[in-house]
Amino acid sequence: MSQTTTLKKISEALGISISTVSRALKHHPDISIKTRKKVIELAEALEYEPDINAVQLRKGNRQLLGLLAPAANNLFYESFISAVEDSARKAGYAVMILQSDNNLEQETNCLKLFRQNRVSGVLACITPTTTDFAPFRKLEEQNIPVVFYDKVPDDLAYHKVCLADAKAATLAADVILKAGSRHVLAIFGDTHLSITQKRLDAFRESLENGNQQTKLVIKHATNTQEAYALTLNYLKRKTDQADTLFCMSDEILAGSMKAVQESGLRYPKDIRIIGISNGFIPSIFSPEITYVETSGRALGELAVDHIINCIHQAQVPLSLTTDVRLVKGGSI
Template structure:
């Protein structure tokens, strides 16, 4: 069965295409009688306007592009879910690509966005150090770009992110509150700015307000690595009494070690992490965490995108506030 078009409707009704078009959008020029006839037939024949034709003619698409390293990830899936929710509400549609942390894929995806004349792009860089000229080029083509999560240093562009400094501070604050003596603090990939920011803020706060707390700083790039690190350090003579996990990945490794070693939480070991809360809630007691929500960030990113599209270009950096969620692990 062929798709119904305005032309087809017009033929069957012995009307012109323009009349049919206007009738369907309730244009005042068209009489009520004609409108009724047109709309009835349209309904009958399952007429749906061809988005390609509309977009070609009106020169604007209702599509927003999204690039994430991978969809299957706590943070990104929530970010996307929020984005999709808002987009749907506002009549937009999402075109989602995975870069798989590969710059070549990323460039290719951007090309497809351009071909589809998307009206905006949400981008998470696949390489924090990469060249962002291509994004500037998007802006030249009047396609606003909102960066999130892994963002370029460049400050002529729009970015949204978690208030990572606050995350570090809140974590440190609660560790001090617990009156910890010896702390193992595990951070993520040291190459990522997010790790740097969280660590710096954590460390500064810690040394300023509780200089005599013994803190061992260390980096881990996977769950397994975190698990090993924990086990190795736990065998030392002076046991630490509190562990800080910068990400869910690290928390997962640490918790496996804690379960394996049958360490009691929180009496023998305090645990605190930065997370959206899903992983912390899998354990008993629930792990205390500083909340960073991909969902909230998605909402913020969308708002920012709309602003950006209306004002032409809004260079700005916005952050989502973080807060401490008490579990039972501290």
């Protein structure tokens, strides 16, 4: 096996006890400077690294965060994950990432794995079909706090960090109104998700309150392909064509943009476009798409902050949101 250095080896080499070595390494005042120096030097020479298994068996908790993502290969989650990993490492935590694949059964399995691994806390994102929160509550009962992110339960009893969904939608609606749109095709995501509801409600309300005679057509797509098909279909109309296209997310924007290209319409001339996005998709089109930024990175940082607070000391359930801002492109 690997001949890793342990406290014992150092202590034997130096002819002192294990506890002295341990304390010397942590600058415990009980240990004389002379011994401490000897110990630290040898430890460095031998590249001693404490065995996390042992440390955390003793300490009872492991500096580990569980991150449950719907899928890692997704435009939004990638930046979220990246941010979580960053912030967590800076706080001294490692991250264990598991994917639910939007599958209920696997979600439960993942939670079990988290428990087995004695994570200190869990960041979770529910699947569209999650209705039973018992597995999550079970974690809480075992003192493993859970913070939901992005796709969160409605229930106020849970910790949540969200993008400012309503605000983002309102911001987009404002831009649309200001542009003088009369006929808006708005594509939203899966109806069951609260993120969809929040964005939809705010969007619709803002548009209706704009007291302009704006026709609003709302469609729902659960993935990129559907958004593509749906948008293309609508854009094919010969008369009463939409003058503005709104996409609630990157997944949808990607599909809709493909449809726009195929339709032969030019933007912003023939149709105005605006979306809510993480930023990448809008930037690869020319002109760039105007969007309301919902940063996965910001959300990741917020989530880690919050879960660490919860770990340190139980918090009352809180619902936090990140800021959003309008990024102007040339599409509206």
